[in-house]
Amino acid sequence: MGVARATSTAPEDGAMGDAGEGAGAPAGTLDGAMLRRALGGFATGVTVTTALGPDGRPAGFTANSFTSVSLEPPLVLVCLGRGAASYPVFAQADGFAVNVLSADQQEVARVFATRGADKFASVAWGPRETGAPVFRGVAAWFDCRMRERIDAGDHVIVIGEVIGFGRAAAAPLLYCGGRFAALDSGVRLSVVARAGDAILTREDGRGLRLPTAAAFGPADDPASLSGLIARWCEGAGRPTPLHSFDEPDGAHRVVYAVDADALRPSGPSWRATPVAGAADAMACPLEVEAVRAALSRAVRHRS
Amino acid sequence: MGVARATSTAPEDGAMGDAGEGAGAPAGTLDGAMLRRALGGFATGVTVTTALGPDGRPAGFTANSFTSVSLEPPLVLVCLGRGAASYPVFAQADGFAVNVLSADQQEVARVFATRGADKFASVAWGPRETGAPVFRGVAAWFDCRMRERIDAGDHVIVIGEVIGFGRAAAAPLLYCGGRFAALDSGVRLSVVARAGDAILTREDGRGLRLPTAAAFGPADDPASLSGLIARWCEGAGRPTPLHSFDEPDGAHRVVYAVDADALRPSGPSWRATPVAGAADAMACPLEVEAVRAALSRAVRHRS
Incomplete structure (x- = not known):
């Protein structure tokens, strides 16, 4: 398929080749595939834009190039490839509708990005004032005069x-990096990493902080929790859930425990803090009260 | 502030008033605030678009109206309000750069959306070929000839x-619904809800499924895990982490346990399944092997 973000980023682009920060292509030598991947770094919603054809049959295409332009008057735009099957309809239509798809409409996005599919049979819809189809279950829709x-x-x-x-x-x-995606659910993952009497923490003036990541894995992603554990904890076992709590900003934190043969905190801010027992853990300045409970629980669990 | 998605959606729009599916405004009577909220239903990345002024001083504005347009030749667009402080610079500049901000650059977005702020002092940057500033730490950047x-x-x-x-x-x-946001980390949350010898599950032909949600709370959100627990489990205690594993599709699942005085599964698909002991739990058809481990652990924990 290919969500038509003008320069249609196909899902197989998902590997997200990394041009690297500061890697710039000089004028006249732009690599099309690299450019598509870079453009895919801009996340968007996904729309199906529809119009009524001259034969009374509806046409539509999946696109993430929808943009609001002006409020006075209210104008929006969407970009359509000249080679698209529905191009002739939009080249003469008096109006169109933009359907902003909801998280559970991935299949609708796929169908309207596939040539030859029986597109309008796959979704419940009705015509709006311009005659253009608006779908049931969308996050938002806009009926527009051309x-x-x-x-x-x-x-x-x-x-x-x-x-x-x-x-x-x-x-x-x-849609981002060539893949469908969803909004973050507000879950943060932390780990209490222990080796002997040491626990891996960071002291940043506001208190002790646990290693934290937004995603659990994969282990070869240095920004994920699995990646942190792989980098810092030699011979670490599988992390097990230890504690969970809601943070002041509404995020939900799940704390894991992992036992490691050796802690190797790298970078200037992380270090292995000796924690001899529960009393010591309780004496540490902790970022939030709930982390104190997690550490205390981790220490009790060990002894 | 207000990320300038053309029709600048301010954060206080975040309440996301619900025009309701199918609620349409007839022509000529569009409500501007409602339209802004509907336009905010389309999620986007966030850019700071910059250019070099005639006096050699850089100018820039926060916008989420960036769109790729064409690959041959490679064209992009961004929308700028006529009333913007940087409008005069862009009205005559020969080039500009689009900085696609990364998840940890919320503050950069805020500064460049604030009139009078010392914008370029807040971020490390260097000029590109057009002279337009590109920031350090961005997810992507595009240097463009006007x-x-x-x-x-x-x-x-x-x-x-x-x-x-x-x-x-x-x-x-x-940026979505008037708020900054991030991509989903792929964490799913489930709960083993137990009362007496019953466990709340769903049997859908593919096996037993645990109540699962993408977000933990709040309890008044019926789609969150807290909301499910509040709806189904009278007198439920606080859920505690029980088990975690990676699903075949790469998502990470955290399973919680909660003890309830009474289970009241509602809807046609959920029900309280008697599980007399570990042996019974192991005999159930389970959606994935790891759920079997979670149930088995929950049952052991109780007995």
Whole structure:
């Protein structure tokens, strides 16, 4: 498939080749695949933009190039490839509708990005004022009167004036790095890493902090919890859940425990802090009260 | 502040008033605040777009209206309000750079969305070929030669040809519903809810499933784990972490245990399944092997 972010980023781009910070391509020698991957670094929602054809049959395409432009008057735009199957319909339509897909509409996105699929059979829809189809279950929709079509390279920028709209509380479907994605659920993962009487922590003036990451793995991602554990703890066993609590900002923290043969904290801020027993752990300044409970529990568990 | 998604969605819009699915505003009577909220239902990354002023001083603005347009030639666009402080610079600049912010650059987004702030003092940057500043630590950047400025209502659509770009593996900052956000970390939360000899599960033909949610709370969100527990388990204590494992699709599952005075599964699919002991739990068809381990552990823990 390929969500048509103008320069359609196909899912197989998901490997996200890393051009590296500061790696720039000089003028005239741009690598198309690298450019698509870099453009995929900008996360977006996913839309299916629809219009009614001259034969009364609806047409639509998956795109993440939707952008709001102006409030007075209310204008939005979406970019459409000249080679798209639905291009002829949009080249003459008097109006169109933008369907902002919700997190559970991945399949709709796929169908409308596939040539030849029986697109409108796969979703419940009804026509809006312009005649363009609006889908059931979308996160938001905009019914638009066609204002302007602007040629721009291999695409056309379609600008419409919003004449009707609606939204639901549904979480939106996201597209980033060539993959569908969803909004963060607000879960943070931490680990109490222990070796002998030492616990790996960071002291940053606000208290002791545990190694924390937003994702659990994979182990070869140095920013994940598994990656931290692999980097710092020689011979570490599998982390086991130890404690969980809600943080003041609403995030939910799950604390794991891992036993390691050796702690090798690297970098200037992390260090192995000796914690002889529960009394010592309780005497440490801790980032939040709940981390004190986690450490205390970890120490009790060991002794 | 207000990330300038053309129709600048301010954070206080975050309450996300729900126009309701199918609620449409008829032509000519569009409510601006409602329209902004609906437009905010489309999630995006966040950029700071920069250019060099005629006096040699850099200018920049926070925007989420960045869109890739064409690959042949490589064109991108960004929308800028006519009233923006940096508008005069972009109205005559020969080039500009788009900085796609990473998840840890919320503060950069805020500073460049604030009038009068000493913007470029807040971030490490260097000029690219067009002279436009590119920031350190961005998820991606695009250095662009100005191609066209198109008037569109209260904004101007700035189209540039990409002459240099780069990207890093950094996770992007997101903006949705008037708030900054991040990509989902792929963590799923489940609970083994027990009362007497019953465990709350769902049997869907593929095996027993545990109550699962993407977010832990709040308890008044029926789709969160806390919400499920509140709805189904009278007198439930605080859930405690029990088990965790990686799912076949790469998601990480954390399983909690909760003891309840009474289980009240509602809806057609959930039910309280009697589990007399470990042997019975092991005899159940389970969605994945690791859930069997979690149930088995929960049963052992009780007896």
